[in-house]
Amino acid sequence: MHADYPIPADGASGLDDGSNENEWAAPAAEATPLFWQADKARPRPRRLAEETPIALTYNRVSHAVMMATPADLSDFARGFSLNERIVEEVSEIEEIEIVAAPRGAVELRLWITPARMEALDHRRRNLTGAMGCGLCGLDSLEEAMRPLPVVRHDLRLHGEQIAAACAALWPAQALGQETRAVHAAGFWTPEAALVALREDVGRHNALDKLAGGLVTAGQDPSQGVLVMTSRVSIELIQKAAIMGVQVLAAVSAPTLLAVREAEAAGITLIGIARADGFEIFTHAERILGAL
Template structure:
């Protein structure tokens, strides 16, 4: 399986379908201030159905929606891989989008069975057990991956800023990026939600048949436990965050053999897993 794609095409294509940021009027907190225009990030409500079954409604940035659907489906354990996604049909409305997703019979049966379990435990005092299983799921242990060379982190924040096209124009957007084995930024996905940005990146990497175990992924947001879940399910080798992880996040990265690196703003990168 290839582990690299053409960088120039992917970085430009990543935002080719992105909507223009919205321009809104504001004035500064001064009675004599004149009105000005500000460019702000866009967001819409996205409703997802699987084989006609309503699954989720969430607020997302209206770009790379199909990447998000693929990544969300894999990282939330709805499908085992994107080959179980047969079709994605999007219906666009003024401030919303409906995604009708067709998945395999195996995945749909598992999804319906899981929903029945949720319904069955909601009134019997066991709903807390189900909630804990979702928060602390049983995940497969990854194969260990080599750590990226130290030089791949030099000027990392500046390279992220160059790749984050929408964020530069409007702000208020998280980003998730894939860097290949040469340390080059190949893919960038942005969203108002940090989970959504990572799901979009996962979907784009799987669609491009990139070996997720090679290279490294960077998230510009706080590295929460949910992002570790998604990284392990997507079989990442290395996850890099620009914000410090929590102690529990480090424990889970160590347990599942996920390389976890924090790149502080002014200090050298810190390796939390492996140690």
């Protein structure tokens, strides 16, 4: 191990008490804003989500810095690496260190195989400019709009199951209920209901964390519903396709580009999921009775 700062024994989430300045913060903490109502102000405590810089390095070479919630960091490291195609298989990640840095920042140090590092070096040499959140470290516009794999087509679900998947998300969002300020990505299966959920201030980060958690648990992302609390942008479709997700349901609307890419990748894209229904944008044949 090469840690410069203390690392919790489980290598996962941050500490709750923030007792050591070299340890990263808890994912949420209490604040006391002034609540204004009827021309009067009074203190009213509430929980706020933490946001901290998370640096990802590969073989000690800096790659990206993401603003993220300091929890489920091992999952984030694995999921980000898989979804950004830095590695093709989780076995190509040889080691992960979670290192606390000054002022609450965190460094995720990943050691990957020589072949994958060589490919990453080639990508970095060809990097022409910085990209936005969810498109980190890409070579070009062509890479940003890379052709996506076509997912399997053997999943069939009832509308009631989609509703159940969406309804299961909020009760499981512990951090979301504390703060009202984070996104969630969940995975629901007909056999086991909600089997995994990850939260983060960034929707891309939440999905990367979920991807890492599923691969660690040996769970097949193609055999259930990916449920998101956010709008659906192209980056989420790209990540879902790489994961092999067949059905993605979100509480908000998708972009037009996301719809086009979901159609091409064979993903059933569902949006505007509410208690009274939802809208199916692509591949409605997976939802029994929809056609």
